[in-house]
Amino acid sequence: MSENTSRLHSLHEQGQSVWLDYIRRGIIENGELEEMIRKYDLRGVTSNPSIFEEAIGKSDDYDDAMETFAAEGTEAGEAFERIAVEDIQNACDIFRPVYDAAGGHDGMVSIEVSPLLADDTQRTLDEARKLWKLVDRPNVMVKIPGTDEGIGAIEEALSEGININITLLFSLRGYEAVMEAFLRAMERRAEAGQPLDHVASVASFFVSRVDSAVDAELEKIVAEGGANAEKAKSVMGRAAIANAKMAYARFLQVFSGERWERLKAKGAHVQRPLWASTSTKNPAYRDVIYVEELIGPDTVNTMPLATIQAFADHGEARRTVDLEMDRARGELATLQELGIDLDAVTERLQVEGVEKFAKSFHQMIKTVDEKLTRVAQET
Numbered sequence: 086m087s088e089n090t091s092r093l094h095s096l097h098e099q100g101q102s103v104w105l106d107y108i109r110r111g112i113i114e115n116g117e118l119e120e121m122i123r124k125y126d127l128r129g130v131t132s133n134p135s136i137f138e139e140a141i142g143k144s145d146d147y148d149d150a151m152e153t154f155a156a157e158g159t160e161a162g163e164a165f166e167r168i169a170v171e172d173i174q175n176a177c178d179i180f181r182p183v184y185d186a187a188g189g190h191d192g193m194v195s196i197e198v199s200p201l202l203a204d205d206t207q208r209t210l211d212e213a214r215k216l217w218k219l220v221d222r223p224n225v226m227v228k229i230p231g232t233d234e235g236i237g238a239i240e241e242a243l244s245e246g247i248n249i250n251i252t253l254l255f256s257l258r259g260y261e262a263v264m265e266a267f268l269r270a271m272e273r274r275a276e277a278g279q280p281l282d283h284v285a286s287v288a289s290f291f292v293s294r295v296d297s298a299v300d301a302e303l304e305k306i307v308a309e310g311g312a313n314a315e316k317a318k319s320v321m322g323r324a325a326i327a328n329a330k331m332a333y334a335r336f337l338q339v340f341s342g343e344r345w346e347r348l349k350a351k352g353a354h355v356q357r358p359l360w361a362s363t364s365t366k367n368p369a370y371r372d373v374i375y376v377e378e379l380i381g382p383d384t385v386n387t388m389p390l391a392t393i394q395a396f397a398d399h400g401e402a403r404r405t406v407d408l409e410m411d412r413a414r415g416e417l418a419t420l421q422e423l424g425i426d427l428d429a430v431t432e433r434l435q436v437e438g439v440e441k442f443a444k445s446f447h448q449m450i451k452t453v454d455e456k457l458t459r460v461a462q463e464t
Contacts (some may be wrong), residue, residue, distance in 0.1 A: 094126045095402035100382030104129035110146040128191040131387045134442045138449040155461040161454035177222035184224040195250045197228035200442035210238040217247045226250040243270035248285045253438040255431035267356040282352030287359040295325035326378045327413035359385040373400045381406030
């Protein structure tokens with residue numbers, strides 16, 4: 086095993102699974118994804134509307150499929166759904182050995198419900214059920230945004246045995262609601278005499294975007310000068326990691342004790358926190374900071390390929406997610422002293438996240454429609 090490869094394998098030794106935050110038909114068909122599984126110890130894949138928008142709009146991977154859809158007169162929305170389902174099915178098949186070896190704990194591939202439904206509980210649930218049946222693989226995870234409206238759909242889907250990846254979590258309040266929904270769903274299954282051991286779930290807690298938002302507020306305080314300028318400088322680039330550490334501390338509390346032990350005895354697996362948005366947005370910060378600072382048991386880090394490669398090159402794999410907790414609490418207290426309302430910031434980020442994915446979804450449908458029109462005209 087090379088030194089670079091061992092860096093990523095060492096993450097799994099620390100209890101963390103690496104998932105790739107990217108999918109494209111080309112890497113599935115040419116063997117590149119299988120090679121990355123071996124090289125980087127990949128244990129899953131996540132996708133979202135932005136990823137599919139880039140894959141479809143900036144590659145020719147889907148040209149053959151577009152010709153078929155154009156000949157059939159398929160509309161853009163249905164064409165995208167068929168593209169996404171086929172890609173996810175094939176990726177699930179590639180990861181099936183990982184899934185089997187991990188006893189259903191890893192080897193997951195995520196597909197997201199339409200972000201246009203984020204404020205509609207019933208339609209979100211209906212689409213989650215639809216995608217679960219269409220993909221028809223035990224190692225698929227359906228992504229549902231962790232909005233207030235999404236919580237009911239998340240609980241119901243999990244209670245039906247659908248694997249769920251809760252996405253767009255930024256706040257501790259939102260994370261608390263998601264963990265509670267998971268526990269209620271497992272309790273409902275247990276009361277109904279249904280198995281718990283095959284139901285998998287992760288809670289995707291977004292990281293770097295928190296720093297981007299908070300740093301913008303801190304920079305204003307620094308620019309004003311005065312007594313708070315140095316204090317603001319001291320917590321630049323620290324809010325996201327501190328916020329995630331608090332989430333992990335709460336995870337440890339929730340998934341322990343009598344309530345959880347009853348479910349665990351019936352075969353339930355913990356709902357792991359998944360660190361999302363872990364590429365470094367600010368070039369002044371270490372390019373693997375959102376990996377190195379959040380390593381620990383029962384966690385997942387979903388990374389774009391550039392971040393995976395950077396960690397393979399120079400990352401340090403050691404348990405960090407529950408270290409320096411007093412520092413993290415102090416940093417969050419400092420933000421409060423400076424008048425920065427982290428709850429308000431994270432709530433805004435969730436709204437913006439849904440809007441961003443909705444925009445990507447609209448753009449993707451437009452791109453598919455344009456390709457279908459062009460192909461139809463050429464034939």
